[in-house]
Amino acid sequence: MDPNTPSRSGSVASQAGSQAAMSVVTDPTTISSIGSEKPPLVKFQTAQILAQTIDATEGDVLYVQDVTPQVYDILDKYRESQGRKFRFKRFYPQQSLLIITIPTEYHEYMHRRLDHLITRQMMIWGWTGIRGWGNI
Template structure:
């Protein structure tokens, strides 16, 4: 069983993942992360035991089996009543699978700092922007799965918009492939109201590297040599494609707390105004650009962190 994602048939499949999943014990006092690319997988017992398991998990994500819609509602009420901060990253009722994001220091700082830099530039344009944070999103009619992003945002206006235009998903114990499946979910389930998904994969401290992927959608048939995934979301003809990849890497033996120790390739990060606001920019408005020096500062602060 591959704990990275449910398959289309309703099972979760992969031999390597199955071996990893079997190595996880459900005793919350002994559970630990299964390496950096194989998050722990447990079976639901009670809300209290799951909360203890979350507290003992070393990574930033936990996969929970045997979660029915009724159990999901119980967990949601328990989370609210206890003031717990973990997020229900994705719920697949057909597979009885719940993916939980655990707000570790690395995880939270990365997506929150990016969200802050983006919002600050939008504020400087004098525009209203709604920061959805970890709000729960699902289709209003006929929705099955649901999800909570790390950071989300959308314009404030008279439009009847149920979904954000921008989503940021971060992770270090999830594989980049698993994050890409999360990206596909946002485009598909929102019926393409989501316009940009930023994926932030952290390889800290082991590889001293952060990868930021910016994904958008385009009509099938338009090809420019970038990575394009197969069509999702019915007959829309839209396909997610990798619009920009930024690598932030620290030089060997360099001081991890100094921004100049980090090399940024393919920066700065550009978010198109037309995607964020669903209209063309007017005078005084324009794309949001996160400069290289800002990305270096983020890496330096994470490099100085002692806790995941």
Template sequence: MASIESAASPLISDSTSVGSTQDQHEPTTPFTTVQDLFEAIDRATGDLLVFTGVSPSDYLEIEHERKRRRRKIRFRRYDSSRRILFITIPTRLHEALHVNIYEAFRDQLVRSGKADSWDTIASTTFRAICGHPGGGGGVDEGEGDSTGGPDPERAGKDDWPTLVIEASVSGSLAGLRDDMKWWFSASNHQVQIVLLVKFERARRTITVEKWEEAEAPPSGPRPGATTTRNAAALRPVLRQTITIAQDPTTNPVSYNVTSGSLVLGFRLLFLRDPGPGEGDFVLSVQELEDYARRVWRKVYD
């Protein structure tokens, strides 16, 4: 059973950061017609399709057709400036990757008596805030796999979650990291924690990355420049990387977790300091092993 650590849990000291936007490194398909797009979805064997050349009007037509067909695909992200649409196909394996982590966190909320103070937002569509990187005033939108935030602080119609979980099987970790940066910037830094979960069947591993934001150190004013801001810009920071490896040589099959428990900070989740008896939420090594076992049950040969 998971425990709730005290408020004094330290931050990870050996954090790394991400700078400029990375390439997606995902196979792409040129968009032709809405009918062709849905036929490609029907033929897909993985959990991700990427279409290029999708204009804002094309995107709105695709969105309308999704509703008409009642398809449960997710628009992971639409980038209007690059005219790229990322579509998540919710396979059983894909859903197991993010749902089981979110439910483990949700179970701790229930046990700690805080379920009524949390709003599960799931895969709601969020539109980038205009005037911020990742927004640009277009129709840039994203739909996370699992999301949530404190209630009532983030329970409004236009409120962004504090926690986002994104998973991928056939997509790349670089692509997930690009999504992570979009969530931070498009929300104008209202999103506080992004968990990325990548399944690698050939390596028999699940990688979990926990990203937060921190102030970038000032680089110093340019000669002749005038300082206009005292606060440094926020940047994504990798706080934890956890790898769960399956060992099929043991009987029963075992799962080995490196880098310890997954810690979700109370302050970032609930936007306030913890009170008496409250603290960070911790998914223990045992819980992560159980999580991996449930995920691998969805791997079909």
């Protein structure tokens, strides 16, 4: 689990490493990051402005305030209609907070690498595919 991912209970996973460990928080509006790198926090204005903000974001996560359930539905439809690749990681209606993850080049590379390693291992095991799906 990445350090910014709330658990099912809404708290943030505590993770130790060579950097400073995160503290466990139950309020998603106070989620802190490891080190000095903090995800950008923006207030929702319009779907178009949010899309521009996402395009300008250098990291892979964005926190959006003032997102009501109605706004969430609008954003979901907008995202689908525009074919956008970002995804809604978590939505906290009580706090009107939406956490968006943005695929980066590194993120996509890691997915391809993982897919390759899994496929290779399954071929070593002699897997030939799932009936009706053909061989992979």
